[in-house]
Amino acid sequence: MNHPAFGNSPPVVDAVRLQMPGVPNSRTCGIVGTVLLGLLVNLTASPAVASDEQSDAVITRGLDWLAKRQSRVGHWVANDAHYPTAMTALCGMALLAEGSTTTQGRYAPNIDRAVTYLIERSNKNGLIGDPKNDDRYTYGHGFAMLFLSQVLGEEEDLNRRKELIDVLTRAVEFTGRAQTKAGGWGYVSATDGDGFDEGSTTITQVQGLRGCRDAGIVVPREIIDKAVKYIRDCTGADGGVQYSSKGGGGRPAITAAAIACLFNAGDYDDKYVPKLLAYCNQHIGSISNQSFGHWHYAHLYYAQVMYREGGKDWESYRGKMLPKLISEATDDKKQFAYWNQGYIGTVFTTSINLIILQLDKGNLPIYQR
Numbered sequence: 001m002n003h004p005a006f007g008n009s010p011p012v013v014d015a016v017r018l019q020m021p022g023v024p025n026s027r028t029c030g031i032v033g034t035v036l037l038g039l040l041v042n043l044t045a046s047p048a049v050a051s052d053e054q055s056d057a058v059i060t061r062g063l064d065w066l067a068k069r070q071s072r073v074g075h076w077v078a079n080d081a082h083y084p085t086a087m088t089a090l091c092g093m094a095l096l097a098e099g100s101t102t103t104q105g106r107y108a109p110n111i112d113r114a115v116t117y118l119i120e121r122s123n124k125n126g127l128i129g130d131p132k133n134d135d136r137y138t139y140g141h142g143f144a145m146l147f148l149s150q151v152l153g154e155e156e157d158l159n160r161r162k163e164l165i166d167v168l169t170r171a172v173e174f175t176g177r178a179q180t181k182a183g184g185w186g187y188v189s190a191t192d193g194d195g196f197d198e199g200s201t202t203i204t205q206v207q208g209l210r211g212c213r214d215a216g217i218v219v220p221r222e223i224i225d226k227a228v229k230y231i232r233d234c235t236g237a238d239g240g241v242q243y244s245s246k247g248g249g250g251r252p253a254i255t256a257a258a259i260a261c262l263f264n265a266g267d268y269d270d271k272y273v274p275k276l277l278a279y280c281n282q283h284i285g286s287i288s289n290q291s292f293g294h295w296h297y298a299h300l301y302y303a304q305v306m307y308r309e310g311g312k313d314w315e316s317y318r319g320k321m322l323p324k325l326i327s328e329a330t331d332d333k334k335q336f337a338y339w340n341q342g343y344i345g346t347v348f349t350t351s352i353n354l355i356i357l358q359l360d361k362g363n364l365p366i367y368q369r
Contacts (some may be wrong), residue, residue: 055357058326061337062354063098066091067110068336069347074113078345083123084264085129085140088114089147090351096147097358101154115151115160118144122167126174127189136187138178138201145171145208149215150364168217175205176223182245183230198244199234199254202227203261210264211366231258232272239279252283253298260301263308264366280305287320296342296352307359308369318360325353 022210070076076087092114098108102115121144122128128144129137145168152164178189184197185205206227213219234242240250241258259276283292284302292298306317331337339349362368 011246013174015311031168051206055322057064058329058331058337059098059354059357061331061333061335062329062339062350062357063095063107065336065338066094066347066350067107070110070113074115074117076351078348079343082135083140083344083348085118085134085137086143087164087345087347087351088117089140089143090245090355091347092118092147093143093364094351094358095360096150097355097364099361099363102151102160103156111151115164118148119163119167122170124170126170126172126177128167130173131188131192136201138185138187138189139204141171141175142185142201142204142208145175146204146211146366149208150366151212152215153365165217168212168215172209172212172217172219175209176220179205179223179226180245182233183200183226184234184245197230197246198246199231199241199251200257200294202230203257205259206261207264207366214365228262230260235272235276239275239277240283241276241279250279252280253294253301254293256280256284256298256305260304263305277305287317287324296349299356300352303356303359304367307367310369314360321356325357329353 025175031178065075071092074088075084076091078086078087092111092324095107095111095114099105100111102108102112119130121130127137129140131137134140138258148164148168148171152161152168155161157165174189175185178191179185180190180193180195180197182195182197184199184202186196186198187201190197206224209219209224230245231241234260235246236242236250236295238250239255240252241255242248242250243254255276259273259280261272280302283289284298287299303317303321306314325339328341329337329339336345339353340346342349359367
């Protein structure tokens, strides 16, 4: 299987816990667009009509809230001080989406501290994070690869660039060693987890790898080939991607993430992808449907698919999602806004919603059309 987006890199060289749930990809094929137009179900009525001015105001207050919540050492945490690596990377992505970098923009100091924090948590074996304090550390590792890869492209300081290249190169090698025989990833490395794999952590790794590849880091093609095969092997007859290669039934959140992941991997199968899209449209297409788990996580990825499609599909989706997210924010209308839905925590939900609300700014290469 050939994935042009990852190139023909040499293989990785040798050996080494969070249940939550690129250069722009300009080759989205027309047939997927045609299929999406036919498959996308009507979204339910929105709470209200929201203007771009309202959206921009809530986004700014939300980003200001995140900036205020950052610790002195540069990290963010979820409920009960969990998942510092993952939360820091997701918050960093939300701030980058505004257009700031490590040296320019309103949130430059916050982004710079987040980058420093993650670099300092790069281990000799390539893992970004602390396996003792980062429960289910592969989430944090994958999100950190994604965030730091987006930073690398804009980093002007030569010494910091060298640091980032070193950290990301070793991170990719760790991800290769952590992959299971089935081709996926679990909450920890294959060695630490006795070969257990799970869909959402797999997607996190693949998107992080795509970000690294786009930033110029060597990513062996065989890792991606195995991961894409894993996703296909986990897909049921109804188009739902199941929890694990061992079973677990189709999961809307994981299926949405899988589509975005396949787009990142350069896999635009005109027979397979529509099957996944049909499943997602059935379960996620109505934004008011919260009967499945991990609603915000699911829409983080479903929004990416809709945004890449563009046109009427994106406008329709955005026209429903924007007022919903605005209406659900805790907003003082003066200084801060945040979202406290979901059990992982306010930082997690706020960062995800802000990424969704800022997709059409086009400031993050991994999400660009």
